[in-house]
Amino acid sequence: MSIQTKTLSVQLAIKTREVRESLSKIIRNYEGFSLQKDQDAVRVDVLVLEIGSDPATEFETIRALLKENVVGSLFLTSSRTTTDILLPALRAGAKEFFPQPIDPDEVKGAFHKILIESLQSTSGGEEQASLGKIFSVLGAKGGVGTTTFAVNFATSIQACAKDKLVALVDMNRLVGEVPLFLDLETDTNWEEIGKNFSRLDAAYLQSAMVRHSSGVYVMPAPSKFDAEAHLPTGFLFQLVKSMRQFFDYIIIDSGMYFDDNSFKIFAESEAVYLVSILSLPCIINVRRLQESIYSSGGVANGKLRIIANRFEKKAQVSLAEASKIIGSEISMTIPNNYRLAMRAINNGKVVAEISRKSDVAKVYQTLAESVVESAVERPGGIFNWFRKN
Ligand SMILES: Nc1ncnc2c1ncn2[C@@H]1O[C@H](COP(=O)(O)OP(=O)(O)OP(=O)(O)O)[C@@H](O)[C@H]1O
Ligand SMILES: [Mg+2]
Incomplete structure:
Protein backbone atom coordinates (compact mmCIF):
# COMPACT_ATOMS: atom_id res chain seq x y z
CA MET A 1 0.00 0.00 0.00
CA SER A 2 1.48 3.29 -0.93
CA ILE A 3 0.78 6.31 1.19
CA GLN A 4 -0.86 8.95 -0.88
CA THR A 5 1.16 12.17 -0.92
CA LYS A 6 -0.84 15.32 -1.12
CA THR A 7 0.39 18.92 -1.28
CA LEU A 8 -1.67 21.60 0.36
CA SER A 9 -1.58 25.13 -1.00
CA VAL A 10 -0.75 28.03 1.32
CA GLN A 11 -1.23 31.73 0.72
CA LEU A 12 0.29 34.50 2.81
CA ALA A 13 -1.54 37.78 3.16
CA ILE A 14 1.10 39.45 5.30
CA LYS A 15 2.21 43.06 5.10
CA THR A 16 5.10 43.02 7.60
CA ARG A 17 8.19 41.93 5.67
CA GLU A 18 10.02 40.05 8.47
CA VAL A 19 6.87 38.11 9.35
CA ARG A 20 6.26 37.21 5.68
CA GLU A 21 9.85 36.07 5.20
CA SER A 22 9.87 34.06 8.39
CA LEU A 23 6.63 32.22 7.44
CA SER A 24 7.74 31.68 3.82
CA LYS A 25 10.92 30.02 5.04
CA ILE A 26 9.05 27.65 7.35
CA ILE A 27 6.54 26.64 4.66
CA ARG A 28 9.13 26.21 1.89
CA ASN A 29 10.95 23.71 4.10
CA TYR A 30 7.82 21.83 5.06
CA GLU A 31 7.06 18.89 2.78
CA GLY A 32 3.35 18.63 2.14
CA PHE A 33 2.79 22.38 1.66
CA SER A 34 3.50 24.72 -1.22
CA LEU A 35 3.32 28.48 -1.32
CA GLN A 36 0.79 29.74 -3.79
CA LYS A 37 1.73 32.96 -5.54
CA ASP A 38 -1.36 33.21 -7.73
CA GLN A 39 -3.62 35.74 -6.02
CA ASP A 40 -6.51 34.75 -8.35
CA ALA A 41 -6.55 31.09 -7.32
CA VAL A 42 -10.10 29.75 -6.84
CA ARG A 43 -9.34 28.09 -3.53
CA VAL A 44 -6.47 27.86 -1.08
CA ASP A 45 -6.04 25.14 1.54
CA VAL A 46 -4.41 27.40 4.14
CA LEU A 47 -4.47 31.17 4.38
CA VAL A 48 -2.25 33.03 6.85
CA LEU A 49 -3.49 36.55 7.25
CA GLU A 50 -2.10 39.45 9.20
CA ILE A 51 -4.55 41.65 11.03
CA GLY A 52 -3.71 45.23 10.08
CA SER A 53 -5.08 48.63 10.85
CA ASP A 54 -8.79 47.91 10.29
CA PRO A 55 -9.59 44.68 12.20
CA ALA A 56 -13.38 45.00 12.03
CA THR A 57 -13.47 45.05 8.21
CA GLU A 58 -10.80 42.35 7.99
CA PHE A 59 -12.78 40.02 10.21
CA GLU A 60 -15.84 40.52 7.99
CA THR A 61 -13.79 39.55 4.92
CA ILE A 62 -12.45 36.50 6.74
CA ARG A 63 -15.95 35.26 7.63
CA ALA A 64 -17.03 35.64 4.02
CA LEU A 65 -13.98 33.71 2.72
CA LEU A 66 -14.59 30.81 5.09
CA LYS A 67 -18.30 30.75 4.37
CA GLU A 68 -17.74 30.57 0.62
CA ASN A 69 -15.26 27.72 1.19
CA VAL A 70 -12.57 29.67 -0.66
CA VAL A 71 -10.21 29.02 2.25
CA GLY A 72 -9.76 25.60 3.88
CA SER A 73 -8.06 26.64 7.11
CA LEU A 74 -7.29 30.09 8.35
CA PHE A 75 -4.38 31.21 10.54
CA LEU A 76 -4.09 34.76 11.79
CA THR A 77 -1.17 36.78 13.05
CA SER A 78 -0.80 40.23 14.52
CA SER A 79 1.74 42.27 16.44
CA ARG A 80 -1.03 42.91 18.95
CA THR A 81 -2.28 40.15 21.24
CA THR A 82 -4.93 42.01 23.15
CA THR A 83 -8.36 40.44 23.65
CA ASP A 84 -10.02 42.89 21.24
CA ILE A 85 -7.95 41.21 18.48
CA LEU A 86 -7.79 37.63 19.77
CA LEU A 87 -11.47 37.08 20.54
CA PRO A 88 -12.91 38.27 17.22
CA ALA A 89 -10.12 36.36 15.46
CA LEU A 90 -11.22 33.09 16.99
CA ARG A 91 -14.90 33.91 16.50
CA ALA A 92 -14.26 34.62 12.84
CA GLY A 93 -13.11 31.00 12.50
CA ALA A 94 -9.32 31.20 12.78
CA LYS A 95 -7.74 27.85 13.62
CA GLU A 96 -4.63 29.39 15.20
CA PHE A 97 -3.34 32.78 16.11
CA PHE A 98 0.43 33.37 15.82
CA PRO A 99 1.79 36.20 17.99
CA GLN A 100 4.71 38.19 16.59
CA PRO A 101 7.62 37.69 16.38
CA ILE A 102 6.80 34.33 14.84
CA ASP A 103 7.72 31.19 16.82
CA PRO A 104 8.66 28.58 14.13
CA ASP A 105 7.76 25.61 16.37
CA GLU A 106 4.29 26.96 16.97
CA VAL A 107 3.73 27.48 13.24
CA LYS A 108 5.07 24.02 12.35
CA GLY A 109 2.80 22.44 14.97
CA ALA A 110 -0.26 24.17 13.51
CA PHE A 111 0.63 23.11 9.94
CA HIS A 112 1.30 19.56 11.09
CA LYS A 113 -2.25 19.32 12.51
CA ILE A 114 -3.70 20.48 9.20
CA LEU A 115 -1.70 17.86 7.29
CA ILE A 116 -2.86 15.05 9.56
CA GLU A 117 -6.50 16.17 9.30
CA SER A 118 -6.22 16.25 5.55
CA LEU A 119 -4.69 12.75 5.30
CA GLN A 120 -7.36 11.35 7.63
CA SER A 121 -10.20 12.86 5.64
CA THR A 122 -8.75 11.52 2.37
CA SER A 123 -8.40 7.97 3.63
CA GLY A 124 -11.90 8.16 5.20
CA GLY A 125 -13.35 9.04 1.83
CA GLU A 126 -11.66 6.14 0.10
CA GLU A 127 -12.92 3.73 2.70
CA GLN A 128 -16.53 4.63 2.12
CA ALA A 129 -16.87 3.25 -1.35
CA SER A 130 -14.44 0.56 -2.18
N1 LIG B 1 -20.28 -29.62 11.24
C1 LIG B 1 -19.45 -30.45 11.84
N2 LIG B 1 -19.88 -31.67 12.23
C2 LIG B 1 -19.07 -32.51 12.87
N3 LIG B 1 -17.80 -32.25 13.18
C3 LIG B 1 -17.31 -31.06 12.85
C4 LIG B 1 -18.10 -30.09 12.15
N4 LIG B 1 -17.34 -29.00 11.95
C5 LIG B 1 -16.13 -29.27 12.48
N5 LIG B 1 -16.10 -30.50 13.02
C6 LIG B 1 -14.98 -31.19 13.65
O1 LIG B 1 -14.57 -30.48 14.81
C7 LIG B 1 -13.19 -30.71 15.04
C8 LIG B 1 -12.51 -29.39 15.29
O2 LIG B 1 -12.53 -28.61 14.10
P1 LIG B 1 -11.57 -27.38 13.86
O3 LIG B 1 -10.15 -27.81 13.85
O4 LIG B 1 -12.11 -26.67 12.70
O5 LIG B 1 -11.86 -26.58 15.20
P2 LIG B 1 -11.06 -25.32 15.80
O6 LIG B 1 -12.04 -24.67 16.70
O7 LIG B 1 -10.45 -24.53 14.74
O8 LIG B 1 -9.94 -26.06 16.64
P3 LIG B 1 -8.59 -25.46 17.27
O9 LIG B 1 -8.99 -24.85 18.58
O10 LIG B 1 -7.72 -26.66 17.43
O11 LIG B 1 -8.05 -24.46 16.30
C9 LIG B 1 -12.65 -31.40 13.80
O12 LIG B 1 -12.48 -32.76 14.08
C10 LIG B 1 -13.75 -31.20 12.76
O13 LIG B 1 -13.80 -32.25 11.85
MG1 LIG C 1 -8.48 -23.92 14.46
Whole structure:
Protein backbone atom coordinates (compact mmCIF):
# COMPACT_ATOMS: atom_id res chain seq x y z
CA MET A 1 0.00 0.00 0.00
CA SER A 2 1.48 3.29 -0.93
CA ILE A 3 0.78 6.31 1.19
CA GLN A 4 -0.86 8.95 -0.88
CA THR A 5 1.16 12.17 -0.92
CA LYS A 6 -0.84 15.32 -1.12
CA THR A 7 0.39 18.92 -1.28
CA LEU A 8 -1.67 21.60 0.36
CA SER A 9 -1.58 25.13 -1.00
CA VAL A 10 -0.75 28.03 1.32
CA GLN A 11 -1.23 31.73 0.72
CA LEU A 12 0.29 34.50 2.81
CA ALA A 13 -1.54 37.78 3.16
CA ILE A 14 1.10 39.45 5.30
CA LYS A 15 2.21 43.06 5.10
CA THR A 16 5.10 43.02 7.60
CA ARG A 17 8.19 41.93 5.67
CA GLU A 18 10.02 40.05 8.47
CA VAL A 19 6.87 38.11 9.35
CA ARG A 20 6.26 37.21 5.68
CA GLU A 21 9.85 36.07 5.20
CA SER A 22 9.87 34.06 8.39
CA LEU A 23 6.63 32.22 7.44
CA SER A 24 7.74 31.68 3.82
CA LYS A 25 10.92 30.02 5.04
CA ILE A 26 9.05 27.65 7.35
CA ILE A 27 6.54 26.64 4.66
CA ARG A 28 9.13 26.21 1.89
CA ASN A 29 10.95 23.71 4.10
CA TYR A 30 7.82 21.83 5.06
CA GLU A 31 7.06 18.89 2.78
CA GLY A 32 3.35 18.63 2.14
CA PHE A 33 2.79 22.38 1.66
CA SER A 34 3.50 24.72 -1.22
CA LEU A 35 3.32 28.48 -1.32
CA GLN A 36 0.79 29.74 -3.79
CA LYS A 37 1.73 32.96 -5.54
CA ASP A 38 -1.36 33.21 -7.73
CA GLN A 39 -3.62 35.74 -6.02
CA ASP A 40 -6.51 34.75 -8.35
CA ALA A 41 -6.55 31.09 -7.32
CA VAL A 42 -10.10 29.75 -6.84
CA ARG A 43 -9.34 28.09 -3.53
CA VAL A 44 -6.47 27.86 -1.08
CA ASP A 45 -6.04 25.14 1.54
CA VAL A 46 -4.41 27.40 4.14
CA LEU A 47 -4.47 31.17 4.38
CA VAL A 48 -2.25 33.03 6.85
CA LEU A 49 -3.49 36.55 7.25
CA GLU A 50 -2.10 39.45 9.20
CA ILE A 51 -4.55 41.65 11.03
CA GLY A 52 -3.71 45.23 10.08
CA SER A 53 -5.08 48.63 10.85
CA ASP A 54 -8.79 47.91 10.29
CA PRO A 55 -9.59 44.68 12.20
CA ALA A 56 -13.38 45.00 12.03
CA THR A 57 -13.47 45.05 8.21
CA GLU A 58 -10.80 42.35 7.99
CA PHE A 59 -12.78 40.02 10.21
CA GLU A 60 -15.84 40.52 7.99
CA THR A 61 -13.79 39.55 4.92
CA ILE A 62 -12.45 36.50 6.74
CA ARG A 63 -15.95 35.26 7.63
CA ALA A 64 -17.03 35.64 4.02
CA LEU A 65 -13.98 33.71 2.72
CA LEU A 66 -14.59 30.81 5.09
CA LYS A 67 -18.30 30.75 4.37
CA GLU A 68 -17.74 30.57 0.62
CA ASN A 69 -15.26 27.72 1.19
CA VAL A 70 -12.57 29.67 -0.66
CA VAL A 71 -10.21 29.02 2.25
CA GLY A 72 -9.76 25.60 3.88
CA SER A 73 -8.06 26.64 7.11
CA LEU A 74 -7.29 30.09 8.35
CA PHE A 75 -4.38 31.21 10.54
CA LEU A 76 -4.09 34.76 11.79
CA THR A 77 -1.17 36.78 13.05
CA SER A 78 -0.80 40.23 14.52
CA SER A 79 1.74 42.27 16.44
CA ARG A 80 -1.03 42.91 18.95
CA THR A 81 -2.28 40.15 21.24
CA THR A 82 -4.93 42.01 23.15
CA THR A 83 -8.36 40.44 23.65
CA ASP A 84 -10.02 42.89 21.24
CA ILE A 85 -7.95 41.21 18.48
CA LEU A 86 -7.79 37.63 19.77
CA LEU A 87 -11.47 37.08 20.54
CA PRO A 88 -12.91 38.27 17.22
CA ALA A 89 -10.12 36.36 15.46
CA LEU A 90 -11.22 33.09 16.99
CA ARG A 91 -14.90 33.91 16.50
CA ALA A 92 -14.26 34.62 12.84
CA GLY A 93 -13.11 31.00 12.50
CA ALA A 94 -9.32 31.20 12.78
CA LYS A 95 -7.74 27.85 13.62
CA GLU A 96 -4.63 29.39 15.20
CA PHE A 97 -3.34 32.78 16.11
CA PHE A 98 0.43 33.37 15.82
CA PRO A 99 1.79 36.20 17.99
CA GLN A 100 4.71 38.19 16.59
CA PRO A 101 7.62 37.69 16.38
CA ILE A 102 6.80 34.33 14.84
CA ASP A 103 7.72 31.19 16.82
CA PRO A 104 8.66 28.58 14.13
CA ASP A 105 7.76 25.61 16.37
CA GLU A 106 4.29 26.96 16.97
CA VAL A 107 3.73 27.48 13.24
CA LYS A 108 5.07 24.02 12.35
CA GLY A 109 2.80 22.44 14.97
CA ALA A 110 -0.26 24.17 13.51
CA PHE A 111 0.63 23.11 9.94
CA HIS A 112 1.30 19.56 11.09
CA LYS A 113 -2.25 19.32 12.51
CA ILE A 114 -3.70 20.48 9.20
CA LEU A 115 -1.70 17.86 7.29
CA ILE A 116 -2.86 15.05 9.56
CA GLU A 117 -6.50 16.17 9.30
CA SER A 118 -6.22 16.25 5.55
CA LEU A 119 -4.69 12.75 5.30
CA GLN A 120 -7.36 11.35 7.63
CA SER A 121 -10.20 12.86 5.64
CA THR A 122 -8.75 11.52 2.37
CA SER A 123 -8.40 7.97 3.63
CA GLY A 124 -11.90 8.16 5.20
CA GLY A 125 -13.35 9.04 1.83
CA GLU A 126 -11.66 6.14 0.10
CA GLU A 127 -12.92 3.73 2.70
CA GLN A 128 -16.53 4.63 2.12
CA ALA A 129 -16.87 3.25 -1.35
CA SER A 130 -14.44 0.56 -2.18
CA LEU A 131 -12.83 -1.36 0.63
CA GLY A 132 -13.14 -5.12 0.88
CA LYS A 133 -15.34 -6.69 3.52
CA ILE A 134 -13.85 -8.38 6.56
CA PHE A 135 -15.48 -11.38 8.24
CA SER A 136 -13.89 -12.44 11.50
CA VAL A 137 -14.35 -15.96 12.82
CA LEU A 138 -13.52 -16.86 16.40
CA GLY A 139 -14.09 -19.80 18.67
CA ALA A 140 -15.88 -19.89 22.01
CA LYS A 141 -13.43 -22.65 22.95
CA GLY A 142 -10.70 -24.65 21.26
CA GLY A 143 -11.82 -27.44 18.93
CA VAL A 144 -15.36 -26.22 18.26
CA GLY A 145 -14.87 -25.92 14.50
CA THR A 146 -13.55 -22.37 14.00
CA THR A 147 -11.04 -23.29 11.31
CA THR A 148 -13.55 -25.58 9.57
CA PHE A 149 -15.97 -22.64 9.49
CA ALA A 150 -13.41 -20.09 8.21
CA VAL A 151 -12.09 -22.38 5.48
CA ASN A 152 -15.51 -23.50 4.22
CA PHE A 153 -16.99 -20.02 4.44
CA ALA A 154 -14.12 -18.52 2.41
CA THR A 155 -14.19 -21.18 -0.30
CA SER A 156 -18.00 -21.00 -0.50
CA ILE A 157 -17.83 -17.22 -0.99
CA GLN A 158 -15.33 -17.76 -3.78
CA ALA A 159 -17.58 -20.41 -5.35
CA CYS A 160 -20.53 -18.04 -5.58
CA ALA A 161 -18.47 -14.95 -6.50
CA LYS A 162 -16.00 -16.35 -9.03
CA ASP A 163 -14.66 -13.02 -10.22
CA LYS A 164 -14.07 -11.64 -6.73
CA LEU A 165 -10.85 -11.76 -4.80
CA VAL A 166 -11.12 -13.68 -1.56
CA ALA A 167 -8.44 -13.85 1.14
CA LEU A 168 -8.26 -16.17 4.12
CA VAL A 169 -5.98 -15.09 6.96
CA ASP A 170 -4.87 -17.47 9.68
CA MET A 171 -4.23 -15.59 12.91
CA ASN A 172 -3.35 -18.70 14.96
CA ARG A 173 0.32 -18.08 15.70
CA LEU A 174 2.25 -21.37 16.04
CA VAL A 175 -0.91 -23.50 15.83
CA GLY A 176 -2.35 -22.33 12.53
CA GLU A 177 -3.96 -25.12 10.53
CA VAL A 178 -5.47 -23.41 7.51
CA PRO A 179 -2.77 -24.70 5.09
CA LEU A 180 -3.33 -28.26 6.38
CA PHE A 181 -7.10 -27.99 5.93
CA LEU A 182 -6.53 -26.89 2.33
CA ASP A 183 -3.60 -29.18 1.57
CA LEU A 184 -1.30 -26.26 0.81
CA GLU A 185 2.44 -26.25 1.10
CA THR A 186 3.88 -22.92 1.99
CA ASP A 187 6.84 -21.38 3.72
CA THR A 188 5.43 -17.87 3.88
CA ASN A 189 3.46 -16.39 6.76
CA TRP A 190 2.48 -13.00 8.09
CA GLU A 191 5.52 -12.80 10.36
CA GLU A 192 7.79 -12.98 7.30
CA ILE A 193 5.69 -10.30 5.67
CA GLY A 194 6.03 -8.18 8.80
CA LYS A 195 9.77 -8.00 8.18
CA ASN A 196 8.94 -5.96 5.08
CA PHE A 197 6.32 -3.86 6.76
CA SER A 198 6.92 -0.87 4.52
CA ARG A 199 5.98 -2.94 1.46
CA LEU A 200 2.35 -3.91 1.93
CA ASP A 201 1.51 -3.34 -1.72
CA ALA A 202 -0.47 -5.61 -4.04
CA ALA A 203 2.57 -7.12 -5.76
CA TYR A 204 4.28 -8.01 -2.52
CA LEU A 205 1.16 -9.44 -0.89
CA GLN A 206 0.43 -11.50 -3.99
CA SER A 207 3.91 -13.01 -3.94
CA ALA A 208 3.64 -13.69 -0.23
CA MET A 209 0.29 -15.47 -0.27
CA VAL A 210 -0.49 -18.95 -1.43
CA ARG A 211 -3.42 -19.70 -3.70
CA HIS A 212 -5.82 -22.57 -3.17
CA SER A 213 -7.44 -24.37 -6.12
CA SER A 214 -10.78 -22.73 -5.19
CA GLY A 215 -9.19 -19.36 -5.98
CA VAL A 216 -8.87 -18.23 -2.36
CA TYR A 217 -5.59 -16.53 -1.38
CA VAL A 218 -4.27 -17.79 1.93
CA MET A 219 -2.13 -15.89 4.41
CA PRO A 220 -0.72 -18.52 6.79
CA ALA A 221 0.30 -17.93 10.41
CA PRO A 222 3.92 -18.40 11.51
CA SER A 223 4.44 -21.98 12.66
CA LYS A 224 7.77 -21.53 14.43
CA PHE A 225 8.92 -19.26 17.17
CA ASP A 226 11.20 -16.63 15.70
CA ALA A 227 13.08 -14.67 18.37
CA GLU A 228 14.35 -12.27 15.70
CA ALA A 229 10.93 -11.29 14.45
CA HIS A 230 9.77 -8.09 16.05
CA LEU A 231 6.54 -7.11 14.42
CA PRO A 232 5.69 -3.43 14.64
CA THR A 233 2.85 -2.67 17.06
CA GLY A 234 -0.48 -2.99 15.32
CA PHE A 235 1.04 -4.88 12.39
CA LEU A 236 -1.78 -7.40 11.93
CA PHE A 237 -4.38 -4.67 11.92
CA GLN A 238 -2.35 -2.74 9.33
CA LEU A 239 -1.93 -5.87 7.24
CA VAL A 240 -5.68 -6.54 7.16
CA LYS A 241 -6.35 -2.88 6.40
CA SER A 242 -3.94 -3.03 3.45
CA MET A 243 -5.56 -6.22 2.19
CA ARG A 244 -8.92 -4.45 2.08
CA GLN A 245 -7.63 -2.36 -0.80
CA PHE A 246 -7.16 -5.36 -3.10
CA PHE A 247 -9.50 -8.07 -1.83
CA ASP A 248 -13.27 -8.06 -2.00
CA TYR A 249 -13.67 -10.43 0.94
CA ILE A 250 -11.26 -11.16 3.76
CA ILE A 251 -12.09 -14.02 6.09
CA ILE A 252 -10.06 -14.25 9.26
CA ASP A 253 -9.59 -17.36 11.34
CA SER A 254 -9.00 -15.57 14.64
CA GLY A 255 -9.12 -18.85 16.58
CA MET A 256 -9.01 -17.81 20.21
CA TYR A 257 -6.58 -15.02 19.63
CA PHE A 258 -7.61 -11.80 21.38
CA ASP A 259 -5.49 -8.72 21.65
CA ASP A 260 -5.65 -5.08 20.61
CA ASN A 261 -5.17 -6.06 16.97
CA SER A 262 -8.06 -8.50 17.00
CA PHE A 263 -10.45 -6.08 18.69
CA LYS A 264 -9.56 -3.44 16.11
CA ILE A 265 -10.13 -5.97 13.32
CA PHE A 266 -13.49 -7.01 14.85
CA ALA A 267 -14.49 -3.35 14.88
CA GLU A 268 -13.77 -3.08 11.14
CA SER A 269 -15.54 -6.35 10.37
CA GLU A 270 -18.77 -6.63 8.50
CA ALA A 271 -19.66 -9.46 10.86
CA VAL A 272 -17.93 -11.36 13.65
CA TYR A 273 -18.88 -15.04 13.75
CA LEU A 274 -18.52 -16.63 17.16
CA VAL A 275 -18.46 -20.39 16.69
CA SER A 276 -19.72 -22.55 19.53
CA ILE A 277 -21.18 -25.93 20.26
CA LEU A 278 -24.21 -26.35 22.49
CA SER A 279 -22.37 -27.52 25.59
CA LEU A 280 -22.85 -25.59 28.81
CA PRO A 281 -19.20 -24.49 29.31
CA CYS A 282 -19.07 -23.33 25.72
CA ILE A 283 -22.33 -21.41 25.97
CA ILE A 284 -21.09 -19.67 29.11
CA ASN A 285 -17.93 -18.70 27.22
CA VAL A 286 -20.08 -17.30 24.42
CA ARG A 287 -21.86 -15.08 26.93
CA ARG A 288 -18.55 -13.84 28.39
CA LEU A 289 -16.97 -13.23 25.00
CA GLN A 290 -20.05 -11.47 23.73
CA GLU A 291 -19.89 -9.10 26.71
CA SER A 292 -16.19 -8.39 26.15
CA ILE A 293 -16.60 -7.83 22.44
CA TYR A 294 -19.52 -5.44 22.87
CA SER A 295 -17.86 -3.64 25.78
CA SER A 296 -14.72 -3.11 23.66
CA GLY A 297 -16.93 -0.53 21.99
CA GLY A 298 -15.98 -1.12 18.36
CA VAL A 299 -18.49 -3.81 17.38
CA ALA A 300 -21.98 -2.51 16.69
CA ASN A 301 -25.00 -4.37 18.02
CA GLY A 302 -26.07 -7.15 15.74
CA LYS A 303 -22.67 -7.57 14.07
CA LEU A 304 -21.77 -10.47 16.33
CA ARG A 305 -23.33 -13.67 14.97
CA ILE A 306 -23.43 -16.75 17.14
CA ILE A 307 -23.06 -20.03 15.29
CA ALA A 308 -24.09 -23.32 16.83
CA ASN A 309 -21.79 -25.85 15.17
CA ARG A 310 -22.23 -29.61 15.23
CA PHE A 311 -25.89 -29.04 15.94
CA GLU A 312 -28.18 -31.95 16.87
CA LYS A 313 -31.91 -31.37 17.20
CA LYS A 314 -32.14 -33.73 20.14
CA ALA A 315 -29.26 -32.22 22.08
CA GLN A 316 -29.52 -31.88 25.86
CA VAL A 317 -29.28 -28.09 25.69
CA SER A 318 -31.87 -26.74 23.27
CA LEU A 319 -31.41 -23.74 21.01
CA ALA A 320 -33.97 -21.79 23.03
CA GLU A 321 -32.18 -22.55 26.30
CA ALA A 322 -28.82 -21.62 24.83
CA SER A 323 -30.21 -18.31 23.52
CA LYS A 324 -31.64 -17.56 26.94
CA ILE A 325 -28.33 -18.13 28.71
CA ILE A 326 -26.40 -16.12 26.14
CA GLY A 327 -28.97 -13.33 26.08
CA SER A 328 -29.18 -13.16 22.29
CA GLU A 329 -30.32 -15.13 19.28
CA ILE A 330 -28.27 -17.91 17.74
CA SER A 331 -27.96 -16.80 14.12
CA MET A 332 -27.24 -20.10 12.50
CA THR A 333 -26.86 -23.81 13.12
CA ILE A 334 -24.51 -26.14 11.26
CA PRO A 335 -25.52 -29.81 11.36
CA ASN A 336 -23.34 -32.32 13.11
CA ASN A 337 -21.75 -34.45 10.43
CA TYR A 338 -18.57 -35.78 11.92
CA ARG A 339 -17.78 -38.29 9.16
CA LEU A 340 -17.96 -35.61 6.49
CA ALA A 341 -16.00 -33.05 8.54
CA MET A 342 -13.26 -35.58 9.29
CA ARG A 343 -13.06 -36.79 5.70
CA ALA A 344 -12.64 -33.20 4.61
CA ILE A 345 -9.88 -32.47 7.12
CA ASN A 346 -8.00 -35.72 6.55
CA ASN A 347 -7.97 -35.20 2.80
CA GLY A 348 -7.13 -31.51 2.88
CA LYS A 349 -10.44 -30.74 1.17
CA VAL A 350 -13.39 -28.48 1.88
CA VAL A 351 -16.76 -30.13 2.60
CA ALA A 352 -18.20 -29.14 -0.78
CA GLU A 353 -15.41 -31.10 -2.50
CA ILE A 354 -16.30 -34.19 -0.48
CA SER A 355 -20.05 -33.77 -1.02
CA ARG A 356 -21.54 -30.67 -2.60
CA LYS A 357 -25.04 -31.80 -1.73
CA SER A 358 -24.33 -32.57 1.92
CA ASP A 359 -26.28 -30.79 4.68
CA VAL A 360 -23.13 -29.00 5.88
CA ALA A 361 -22.00 -27.84 2.41
CA LYS A 362 -25.48 -26.42 1.78
CA VAL A 363 -25.41 -24.37 4.98
CA TYR A 364 -22.06 -22.83 4.02
CA GLN A 365 -23.35 -22.13 0.53
CA THR A 366 -26.45 -20.35 1.87
CA LEU A 367 -24.34 -18.28 4.25
CA ALA A 368 -21.92 -17.33 1.47
CA GLU A 369 -24.79 -16.31 -0.82
CA SER A 370 -26.21 -14.10 1.90
CA VAL A 371 -22.99 -12.07 2.23
CA VAL A 372 -22.01 -11.87 -1.42
CA GLU A 373 -23.47 -8.91 -3.17
CA SER A 374 -22.50 -6.72 -6.06
CA ALA A 375 -19.41 -5.41 -4.30
CA VAL A 376 -17.58 -2.53 -5.92
CA GLU A 377 -14.47 -3.77 -7.69
CA ARG A 378 -11.27 -2.89 -5.90
CA PRO A 379 -8.36 -1.40 -7.87
CA GLY A 380 -6.59 -4.75 -7.37
CA GLY A 381 -3.29 -3.84 -9.02
CA ILE A 382 -1.45 -7.03 -9.89
CA PHE A 383 -4.29 -9.07 -8.32
CA ASN A 384 -6.67 -7.87 -11.00
CA TRP A 385 -5.13 -10.23 -13.47
CA PHE A 386 -6.21 -13.13 -11.27
CA ARG A 387 -9.83 -12.09 -10.96
CA LYS A 388 -11.05 -14.03 -13.95
CA ASN A 389 -8.38 -16.72 -13.99
N1 LIG B 1 -20.28 -29.62 11.24
C1 LIG B 1 -19.45 -30.45 11.84
N2 LIG B 1 -19.88 -31.67 12.23
C2 LIG B 1 -19.07 -32.51 12.87
N3 LIG B 1 -17.80 -32.25 13.18
C3 LIG B 1 -17.31 -31.06 12.85
C4 LIG B 1 -18.10 -30.09 12.15
N4 LIG B 1 -17.34 -29.00 11.95
C5 LIG B 1 -16.13 -29.27 12.48
N5 LIG B 1 -16.10 -30.50 13.02
C6 LIG B 1 -14.98 -31.19 13.65
O1 LIG B 1 -14.57 -30.48 14.81
C7 LIG B 1 -13.19 -30.71 15.04
C8 LIG B 1 -12.51 -29.39 15.29
O2 LIG B 1 -12.53 -28.61 14.10
P1 LIG B 1 -11.57 -27.38 13.86
O3 LIG B 1 -10.15 -27.81 13.85
O4 LIG B 1 -12.11 -26.67 12.70
O5 LIG B 1 -11.86 -26.58 15.20
P2 LIG B 1 -11.06 -25.32 15.80
O6 LIG B 1 -12.04 -24.67 16.70
O7 LIG B 1 -10.45 -24.53 14.74
O8 LIG B 1 -9.94 -26.06 16.64
P3 LIG B 1 -8.59 -25.46 17.27
O9 LIG B 1 -8.99 -24.85 18.58
O10 LIG B 1 -7.72 -26.66 17.43
O11 LIG B 1 -8.05 -24.46 16.30
C9 LIG B 1 -12.65 -31.40 13.80
O12 LIG B 1 -12.48 -32.76 14.08
C10 LIG B 1 -13.75 -31.20 12.76
O13 LIG B 1 -13.80 -32.25 11.85
MG1 LIG C 1 -8.48 -23.92 14.46
